[in-house]
Amino acid sequence: MERFADLLIAAVLLAGLYSTMAYGLGLIYGVLRIVNLNHGGMIMAGAYAGWYLHHALGVDPYVSLLPVAAVSFGVGILVYRLLVRRLPRGAAGGVQSLLLLFGVWLMVRNAAYLMFTGNDQTLRTSYATRALSVGSALISVNRIAVFGVAVAILIALHLLLTRTYVGKAIRAVAQNADSCTLVGIPVERIYALTFGLGTALAAVAGLLGASLFPFNPSFGASELLKSFVVVVLGGLGSVAGTAVAALILALVEVFAILVIPAYLTAAVGFVLLVLVLVVRPGGLFGQRVLG
């Protein structure tokens, strides 16, 4: 029973991280219909940014969240304006956008390798090993903080998308971009904004990941796949839907250790990905909208 509670808490906390990772990917896909393979690269970039700020300037990772988010927002807009904008939109651009952003990911990976070498880095703060006791379990302070940030992002994103003009414009463009031009919404700008926002969310997720796990330039690959599982599972129905899907993934991954050898639990996410893609009926991303 104690074991069960431990696993449950671990899963819930992990779900926070997974949902933060997934928002960025889902947002970009929902609005631009582009699978951002550079999502992994931006997660890694966020991790390195947070680590570097802490390592060189002593800035606490949670404090550097906002600056890193702001800078990656700008980077996202830049990538959009320079590269993504030239791609054909819609189903025809599918594989091309995939490959283009994959190429960008390779370059980002190489840049990180050249700057920081391929060695693993850890973000070690003074409170890295401190734990709070919740009931019978001991939970790392870091994990609680990450969960807190994830919840804050969930609320902020929901408010953004439902209460602000920009958010409603984003949802409108996701529904039908052509009609938006008719009613005077600057579609290109919304695209750029969304891409920037998605990139910023990825970088934030990376920073949070860095405070929990070690990372190197190859960081982000399995995170990308898990984000994809969450997005596909939860659809683009709502921000809360993504959170629920993240919880499902985290629960499956964590509880898998009770039935399969520990080594193979790493494969659970991948198998789930393939199953979800294959089994879920046609119209995966259909006409569902953000809301």
Added chain:
Amino acid sequence: MKLRVAPWIRPRPAIGLLIACALLAVGPLFHDDVYVHNLLTLTFVGIAAALAWNWLGGYLGQVSFGHAAMFGIGGFIAARVQLSLGMPMLISWAVGGLVAGIFALIWGHPTLRLRGPYFSIATIGVGEATRLVCTYWDSFTGGSSGLSLPMQSNLKYTLYWYGLVLAALALCASYALRRSPVGLSLLAIKSDVDAASDVGVSSTRLQDLVLFLSGSTMGVCGGFYASYFSYIEPGDMFGFDRSISWVLMGVIGGIGTIAGPALGAVIFVLLRQYLIASYPQLYLGLYGLLLVMVILFEPLGLTGLFLRVVHRARPDLAVGGPVIEGPAPAGGPPPPAETRELK
């Protein structure tokens, strides 16, 4: 006396291929540089693998990031069968290829219903899951220790000619898959699956065919690789980096073209050998840059670049036919061949 061959086999490419093969086959008699000889052997298997990838990724338009799964399975089956059952090398490759092809069918048949990027993402999942399971599966792959084949002293040298035959066969298959009526059907499927079925193209059967061919050729390449190195281990065979290398070879060389990926493979192997000396870890970033350039400016990669040069040099030449377009075009049907031929 006229040879009766299928009408879609043009004489000139066939002759060209024969000449190239003849030259390469007798080449080793004129030099004794063992290193270059071995390098060419690796290039041959790279060519075959890149072409096999292209059948799925270029002809069918389903880009796979997980082809290392078939490569690894073929390699380990071939090695296992040689070790435990004492099968001769060529037969073990065939068995490895067969099993790899069947494996491709198992995961590919349901997954091919997905279009475009979803299929690609699913293939990453398949590749990684296969790697993890096979690394865990000690009795099959030897786990992380891998499998060691008994060493045969002259094998590596003679593998050159086996590799040459493999690459030539893959090129022939590439040509056949493209130029034959099957190729036209594949093109139809790539452009629009539903419309293709409407006109009577049995898309599922053809997709399965391509899947099986692609997977089994990959498997044979894996077996070849195992025989060449005499030692294979799962982390290396099933690695994601390996899957990526075929995507790079295919796209940069010319995705969907007949011989483009072969060119991509040659460039890849050669560049890697020479970059490694001076800039060891730059090559991934360089390829990323090339990939971005290709996607933005020249969808057919190096082959497309070459075509443009030719077209500019000899605009009177007949350009077109069902061969030129790359990935599903953006603004509707490709510019019809008529407009160019009217020049």
Added chain:
Amino acid sequence: MVSPGGYLEQCKKKWFCYRAMRTRTVALVLCALAIAACKKPSDQQQPGQGGSTPAAAAPATGVLIGATLPLTGAESRIGGFYKEGYELAFEQATQSGGISVGGQKMPVRLTLLDDTSTQATAASLADRLINSDKVHFLLGTYATNLVEAQSVVAEQNNIPYVNGGGAATAIYKRGYKWVFGLLAPVELLAESVMKWVDAEQQAGKLPKPASIALLWENTSHGKDFRKGITEFADKTKGYKVTVDESFELNGKDFSALLGQVKAARADLFLADAHLPDYITMQRQYVTAGLCHKVISYGARGSEKQAAEALGKKNVEHVISAVWWSPLLADKNPEAKKFVEAFKAKYAGRTPEWYQALGFETARALFTAIEQAGSIDRKAVREKLATMKIPSLLPGGELTFPKEFGQQTHAPFVVQQNMPDGTAPIVAPPDSATAKGIAPNPNCAK
């Protein structure tokens, strides 16, 4: 589409028919590239060098030794350390005018290439070193799978391959004659840890029988470690392995796994991991409030990087077994010479086992050449096979026993991290510099 007849007519008339030309030209380009590749000369021109084995008489250019190391890629940090060891050995040889071959001093040169921690590259580069650069002998690379792949190439070309980077017994079980290993097998590492644990158990410090939670990285290193532990446990019957799980290399989240360890309530925690996984796992271990009477991560434990990443307090009392320790300099004269030379060359830095093994590997090859009195490969191989020289390795001697496939079985030194930040040797007794502490005093609950 233009009528097929018309197009074919055009095609037949023009020799330069476009579509056919493209395919043919691609084939020709391939040809040309292949020929161009053939024409590229290798960098070093060796006078008087023919095909395979060089003649016993030495050419004027000296002894050429080739090696690859992972200077970039996953193992680049350790590759750099091995490079330091190699370079120190070569520098020492050069300073004394070279190595004496049959009475004559010959310069000795190292051709070092980067194999980027990739197996295919390591094998291809070995091929190149032998066939293109025409080296006389090979030194090994680091990491078991790379060594295993390279050793095949060495054996195929009948060239001595001396390595200090591949520990798996699988490499040496193939009956190869040209491959020599200075790294003792990881099973022995596990056994060394268990022997110390056993001694503590005999002394009543640990319960009998003791339960073991065994976690191992799913690499050949981890597999061999697990084998060593389980075999020892089966043999001595004083231990029971209650948790036996593997985890992926560079795994991130071990919380579920550690949860299993916690639920098992074992006495001893024995894991095998590479440095990044050690740091991650130990951090999560401490955060989860876990504590065991004996904690070990195999060969990891006393690395400075770990103490920095985790904090001194969190690595206290961790037991590790390594192939060599600088503390051996107290009692082993060869080790002392090495440590002093290293500190002199590298600005007072203390070497770890990587540099020591690299150095000793090169030195072993030099010694064999000197003993053979020529650079004939067969002669040098004979000397390596029968070698018995004083060495900086624990035990003080270097041999390549035939019964182990020419892999050294030098003993390991077991270290323990002390609260004051040092990591003294606690076993074997003849090299020990301090007494080990068991059970872990931090677990007093």
